[in-house]
Amino acid sequence: MTAPLLEVQGLTRHFAVKRGLVFSRDAGVVRAVDGVSFRLDRGETLALVGESGCGKSTTARLVLRLIEPTAGTVWFEGQDVTAMTGEPLRSLRKRLQIVFQDPFASLNPRMTVGEILEEPLIVHGIGDARSRADRVAALLGQVGLAAYHAQRYPHEFSGGQRQRIGIARALAVEPSLIVCDEPVSALDVSVQAQVINLLKDLQRALGLSYLFIAHDLAVVKHMADRVAVMYLGQIVEIGPAAALFANPRHPYTRTLLAAIPRPDPHRTHVQAVATGDVPSPMNPPAGCRFHTRCPLAVDRCRTEMPVLGAVGDGHSAACHRSAELPPLDAETAAASAPAAARRLALYAARRAEALATTVSATS
Ligand SMILES: Nc1ncnc2c1ncn2[C@@H]1O[C@H](COP(=O)(O)OP(=O)(O)O)[C@@H](O)[C@H]1O
Numbered sequence: 001m002t003a004p005l006l007e008v009q010g011l012t013r014h015f016a017v018k019r020g021l022v023f024s025r026d027a028g029v030v031r032a033v034d035g036v037s038f039r040l041d042r043g044e045t046l047a048l049v050g051e052s053g054c055g056k057s058t059t060a061r062l063v064l065r066l067i068e069p070t071a072g073t074v075w076f077e078g079q080d081v082t083a084m085t086g087e088p089l090r091s092l093r094k095r096l097q098i099v100f101q102d103p104f105a106s107l108n109p110r111m112t113v114g115e116i117l118e119e120p121l122i123v124h125g126i127g128d129a130r131s132r133a134d135r136v137a138a139l140l141g142q143v144g145l146a147a148y149h150a151q152r153y154p155h156e157f158s159g160g161q162r163q164r165i166g167i168a169r170a171l172a173v174e175p176s177l178i179v180c181d182e183p184v185s186a187l188d189v190s191v192q193a194q195v196i197n198l199l200k201d202l203q204r205a206l207g208l209s210y211l212f213i214a215h216d217l218a219v220v221k222h223m224a225d226r227v228a229v230m231y232l233g234q235i236v237e238i239g240p241a242a243a244l245f246a247n248p249r250h251p252y253t254r255t256l257l258a259a260i261p262r263p264d265p266h267r268t269h270v271q272a273v274a275t276g277d278v279p280s281p282m283n284p285p286a287g288c289r290f291h292t293r294c295p296l297a298v299d300r301c302r303t304e305m306p307v308l309g310a311v312g313d314g315h316s317a318a319c320h321r322s323a324e325l326p327p328l329d330a331e332t333a334a335a336s337a338p339a340a341a342r343r344l345a346l347y348a349a350r351r352a353e354a355l356a357t358t359v360s361a362t363s
């Protein structure tokens with residue numbers, strides 16, 4: 001087996017929380033990420049999915065070494081990221097880039113798009129003023145924008161266009177892995193499809209790998225080769241996307257699947273994601289962390305923490321009752337299938353539109 005591009009083992013980050021402004025004292029520890037392990041191969045997209053607060057962004061920041069882990073290791077291109085300093089860390093910043101959820105907040109409003117895209121090139125000492133200007137124009141073209149957009153400011157663009165700028169900035173230094181932290185969560189569904197298509201096209205053209213973070217399984221279905229489902233700081237199921245969608249082996253994955261919007265016009269609401277609130281990561285439940293919301297919980301689940309175990313080829317789940325789970329309930333399977341088909345049709349339509357625009361823009 002060849003070495004993976006990225007390998008994360010036992011990754012853990014606890015945040016100490018203080019209370020009181022004057023006499024601050026320790027109020028406890030938030031277990032944001034608690035023993036997360038996964039690998040990501042070259043050219044692959046691994047999706048990291050789970051409800052808000054389950055530790056997705058903290059995992060992303062640990063992988064990028066924007067924060068230090070409490071425990072665990074991150075290996076990238078054969079090097080231990082957690083031990084890097086100096087030049088190796090600088091060069092890591094070129095090979096590993098991030099696209100944020102909110103492009104407006106992550107683009108400097110006082111800089112033109114050209115300056116924004118040139119900045120990483122200057123920071124890494126790439127090229128001279130002339131070659132950098134050419135590179136900026138090429139980057140704009142790669143993300144479906146025009147060279148004259150370089151003179152404009154971020155506020156002059158739509159949300160989808162701003163995310164294209166965020167992607168162009170990540171591409172500037174020719175990374176091998178891009179961490180996409182909910183890159184489409186703030187966008188309309190039709191614009192989401194355009195941005196996802198762009199990411200897929202760029203992946204094919206440039207051989208990129210993605211760690212793609214989302215809270216919506218529907219988005220991930222057309223993007224991911226493999227999916228890791230997170231709950232309260234831990235991975236509860238991981239496997240090839242096709243196997244995980246067709247045969248989810250963790251009750252939490254099933255509730256996420258059931259939450260995919262349904263196309264039935266008579267059903268106006270989106271089914272809730274599991275019942276009850278997510279418990280606090282400061283005080284996670286004993287045993288299986290999902291037991292307070294799991295319809296299948298038994299006594300054992302309240303005392304004994306399940307570990308990830310193989311349930312199929314490259315497919316693992318952490319549930320005591322995984323083997324007992326009946327086939328995916330027909331309603332959920334049926335509900336997610338047309339919803340997915342609808343999204344696919346939408347993607348195809350937007351893609352055709354985008355291609356038509358590119359042709360008319362260049363002709
Ligand atoms: N700097 C921090 N200090 C304290 N708690 C934090 C910090 N960053 C994140 N957290 C907490 O860690 C948990 C995971 O957060 P995050 O990784 O942002 O989740 P997600 O991206 O899945 O929504 C949350 O409970 C969040 O409040």
Ligand code: SF4
Nearest residue numbers: 288291294301319320
């Ligand atoms: S271990 Fe028990 S509580 Fe946890 S997901 Fe499985 S059945 Fe539910």
Ligand SMILES: [Mg+2]
Nearest residue numbers: 056057058182
């Ligand atoms: Mg987040």
